[in-house]
Amino acid sequence: MLLISRWQNSAGERVRIALNLKGISYRYVPVSSLEPGEYHRLNPQGLLPALDIGDGRVVPQSSAILSYIEEAYPDPSLLPEDPALRAEARGFAAHIAAEMHALTVQRVRHFLRDELSAGEAEVKRWLARWLGLGFTALEETLRQRKVSSPFCFGDRPGWADLHLIPQMSNARRLGHDLSPYPLLLAVEQRCGRLKPSGRQGRRRSRIFRR
Numbered sequence: 001m002l003l004i005s006r007w008q009n010s011a012g013e014r015v016r017i018a019l020n021l022k023g024i025s026y027r028y029v030p031v032s033s034l035e036p037g038e039y040h041r042l043n044p045q046g047l048l049p050a051l052d053i054g055d056g057r058v059v060p061q062s063s064a065i066l067s068y069i070e071e072a073y074p075d076p077s078l079l080p081e082d083p084a085l086r087a088e089a090r091g092f093a094a095h096i097a098a099e100m101h102a103l104t105v106q107r108v109r110h111f112l113r114d115e116l117s118a119g120e121a122e123v124k125r126w127l128a129r130w131l132g133l134g135f136t137a138l139e140e141t142l143r144q145r146k147v148s149s150p151f152c153f154g155d156r157p158g159w160a161d162l163h164l165i166p167q168m169s170n171a172r173r174l175g176h177d178l179s180p181y182p183l184l185l186a187v188e189q190r191c192g193r194l195k196p197s198g199r200q201g202r203r204r205s206r207i208f209r210r
């Protein structure tokens with residue numbers, strides 16, 4: 001499989017972490033290494049990442065890619081066994097993808113600045129609004145869990161964690177203060193320490209980091 005993505009692309013990071021958690025080997029192809037126009041031919045949506053799964057098939061959208069990986073390589077699962085917990089993990093992740101990432105991604109920031117003439121302060125307010133609401137909701141969700149666990153929804157990192165960690169790195173790069181979210185920070189710290197095992201471990205030093 002080929003993961004076509006870009007450095008510091010948080011939707012791509014979700015997929016990379018999922019592949020690492022499942023121990024699936026893949027080749028990373030930086031979009032910058034493709035010929036001009038080639039990526040749009042492969043993925044008419046034009047957004048990163050995309051996963052080339054062979055036979056000329058290219059899957060766009062991290063949520064679709066993650067579902068494909070989970071269905072094609074079910075073991076180990078990225079989702080909790082309990083259907084209710086599964087739904088909670090998916091809801092947590094969807095909040096990140098749809099309500100935080102989609103509103104703060106680079107093309108939205110550029111549109112605000114370049115097309116709507118928003119100044120630095122206004123763009124900052126925009127980011128603070130959507131990231132602040134989002135992280136507050138995520139922190140509260142973890143606080144309200146019926147059973148607390150080292151990772152978002154269990155003893156192993158999975159669907160929710162692989163959405164959370166790249167979003168936290170992304171927010172930090174955008175200057176958002178994460179100190180009001182101790183539960184999220186604790187999950188991030190645990191994820192950051194995880195090392196891959198076996199052959200994969202010799203190639204990568206951490207599952208959640210490059």
Ligand SMILES: N[C@@H](CCC(=O)N[C@@H](CS)C(=O)NCC(=O)O)C(=O)O
Pocket residue numbers: 008009010011012046047048049060061062063097105106107108
């Ligand atoms: N919903 C998409 C979001 C993809 C997305 O927005 N990717 C960003 C990078 S994180 C991108 O392609 N940006 C390029 C652009 O905005 O033109 C997914 O989850 O894959």
